Amino acid sequence: MIALYWAEDGRFPPGDRGLAYGDGLFETIRVDGGSAHLKAYHLDRMTRDAARLHIPVNRSELEHIFHQAVERYSVHYSVDSWILKLTLTRGSGGRGYRPSPNMKPNLLVSHAAMPPLAPASGVAVDFSRVPLTVNPLLAGIKSLNRIEQVMAASELQDGLFEVLMANPAGHIVEGTRTNLFIETDDGWRTPxxxxxxxxxxxxxxxxxxxxxxxxxxxxxxxxxxxMLASSCRGVYLTNSVLGVVSVRTLAGQDLPVTGRLATICGSTPKTE
Amino acid sequence: MIALYWAEDGRFPPGDRGLAYGDGLFETIRVDGGSAHLKAYHLDRMTRDAARLHIPVNRSELEHIFHQAVERYSVHYSVDSWILKLTLTRGSGGRGYRPSPNMKPNLLVSHAAMPPLAPASGVAVDFSRVPLTVNPLLAGIKSLNRIEQVMAASELQDGLFEVLMANPAGHIVEGTRTNLFIETDDGWRTPxxxxxxxxxxxxxxxxxxxxxxxxxxxxxxxxxxxMLASSCRGVYLTNSVLGVVSVRTLAGQDLPVTGRLATICGSTPKTE
Structure with missing residues (x-):
């Protein structure tokens, strides 16, 4: 059983391990007029990542809370788009870093306004000075350990939509809040x-x-x-709230913008 | 100015970035009968690491809260040893990962009982299956991003004091809550x-x-x-709460235990 907290009640347990160690997960979900984008995908990921961290939750309990939250907050927004955020932690307690065997997870639910969308004409992107380090055991997990992304996002100046982060091997892996796709003569590529x-x-x-x-x-x-080769037909960033975003300039250098990925995928997918 | 929260009041702001992203720092400090071990060192580190993360705090404000906390909690413990914990976060708000320019840090203060001390005869230690990844920009910072340590500490079985973590280069770097020293024919070594x-x-x-x-x-x-060479005269783990700990067995293999590091340093240093 999950212990449920609504952000608007203004309290969260100070002994929570999400705060102490970033020991948890989160999802930010776009909701339009009562229906959630990629709902099943968000629930899949949170369930899968919780299992990887050995946080005991089941998908149906998460889904129940998800529906409660969409219903509760939809009254504030009527037809507007908004963001639902779920923060799931391992719970409170344990001996230092070591979790106790039977911990009860905490789930914090909150809502926020939609951020501004990117123009279809594309956005300006640069490289981050913050290197990206990915633990092979934790790769891909949308955990609460996000200081690298915070430090990289601090570099965002007005007019810049995103910064891209490279790993120690020099591979360009992702943005602070986006995944990376390029279209080449050989098809599509993503890390x-x-x-x-x-x-x-x-x-x-x-x-x-x-x-x-x-x-x-x-x-x-x-x-x-x-990305800079003439064989590159387009660079794209993806994010479940912002959709598919075309990159127009990379570190000041112009890139081709065809918008083909948005054409194929739709710029804002809706899959309940 | 820091916004101060006492854990025993049972509330902490749900929008805090420490919870959202592990965007903050912590210190756990041993206090004996009203006097704190290595107080200046803890204050130095929190001040230095806050500056590295661009969290605006000054040492004298932290020191003032430190004194308040020791005085407040000492009544519970009289002559016993106890643990003071300070959790400093960037505060609440910002646009996603990107911090706002003028954020007000939150500081959560709590206390806990002393953990059991290690015997002078030494402890049993093994290797963790969790690789250690250290971002060069964030190396050494006692931040709230500690999932690697949580996952490694989950491997601790009864009878095992600590697990050691190795980086991708195969260097043995540290334990989940301890730093590593060895004594060799050439003197002392630590990563x-x-x-x-x-x-x-x-x-x-x-x-x-x-x-x-x-x-x-x-x-x-x-x-x-x-560590396993005959030139190794001793392996030690250090932690400000537990002091200097001799390693007696490493992955089941016996090591020499002379206790020389505790003799030189004192097993529990007191420096106000």
């Missing part, structure tokens, strides 16, 4: 799931849509040269 | 500050005590072979 810090639900949706459209998708490293 | 996840205040104290005793200390990588 492999074992190399990413966060395995976005929109990343999964895009790969599925591409394959459903008989497009080739390779999960393989992306180097700076791959 | 360099830019390689450790947490740069313990006890690590600093031990290096200073060794050098004050005209002992050679090298900050250099430690390999498994270095």
């Amino acid at each position: 492999s799931p074992d190399s990413v810090a966060v395995r976005g639900v929109m990343r999964r949706y895009v790969i599925e849509r591409l394959r459903a459209n008989a497009e080739e998708v390779h999960e393989a490293p992306i180097l700076l040269d791959d | 360099s500050p830019d390689s450790v996840a947490v740069r313990g205040v006890m690590r600093r104290y031990v290096i200073e005590r060794l050098r004050a005793n005209a002992e050679e200390v090298h900050e250099a990588p430690i390999l498994l072979d270095d």
Whole structure:
């Protein structure tokens, strides 16, 4: 059983391990007029990542809370889009880092306004000075350990939509809040799931849509040269709230913008 | 100015970035009969690490809260030892990962009972299956991003005091809650500050005590072979609450136990 907290009640247990160690997970979900984008994908990921961290939750309990939350907050927004956030932690207690055997997870539910969407004409992107380190055991987990992304996002200046982070091997892996796709002469490419810090639900949706459209998708490293080569037909960032975003300039250099990925996937998918 | 929260009041702001992203720091400090071990070292580290994360705090404000907390909680413990915990976060707000320019940090203060001390005869230690990844920009910072340590500490079975974590280069770097020292024919060795996840205040104290005793200390990588070689005179773990701990067995293999590091440093340093 999960202990449920609503952010608007203004309290959360101070002994929670999410606060103490970032020992938990989160999902941010776009909701339009009472229906949630990629709902099943968000629930899948939180259930899978909780199991990887040995946090005992089941999908149906999460889904029940999800429905409660959408119903509760929808009255504030009527037809507008908004963001539902679920923060799941291992709970309170344990001896230092070591969890106790039978901990009860805490789930904090909150809502927020939609951030501004990116223009279809594309966005300006640069490289982060913060290196990305991904623990192979934790790759892809949308955990509460996000200081690297915070430090990288601190570099965002007005006019810049995102910064891209590279790993120690020099592969360009992802943005602070987005996954990366490029279109080349050989099809589509995105970094492999074992190399990413966060395995976005929109990343999964895009790969599925591409394959459903008989497009080739390779999960393989992306180097700076791959993005700047003449064989590169487009660079895209994906995020479940913001959808598919075309990159217009990378570190001041112009890139081709065809919008083809948004055409294939739809810029804002709705899958209940 | 810091916003101060006492854990016993049972509330902490749900929008805090410590919870959302592990965007903050913590210190756990041993207090005996009203006086804190390594107080200046803890304050130094929290002030230094806050500056590295661009969290605006000053040392004198932290010190004032520190004194308040020791006075407040000492009534519960009289002459017993206890643990003071300070959790400092960037505060609430910002746009996603990106912090706002003028955020007000939150500081949560709590207390806990002393954990059991290790016997002078030494402890049993094993290796963790969790690899240690250290971002060069964040090396040594005692941040709230501690899932690797949580996952490694989950492997601790009864009878095992600690597990040691290795980085991708195969260097044995530290335990989940301890730094590592070995004594060899060439003097003392401990991994360099830019390689450790947490740069313990006890690590600093031990290096200073060794050098004050005209002992050679090298900050250099430690390999498994270095610990098992006949030239290894002793393996030690250090932690500001538990002091200097001798390792008696490593993955089932006996090690020499001379207790020399505790003799030089004192097993429980007191420096106000």
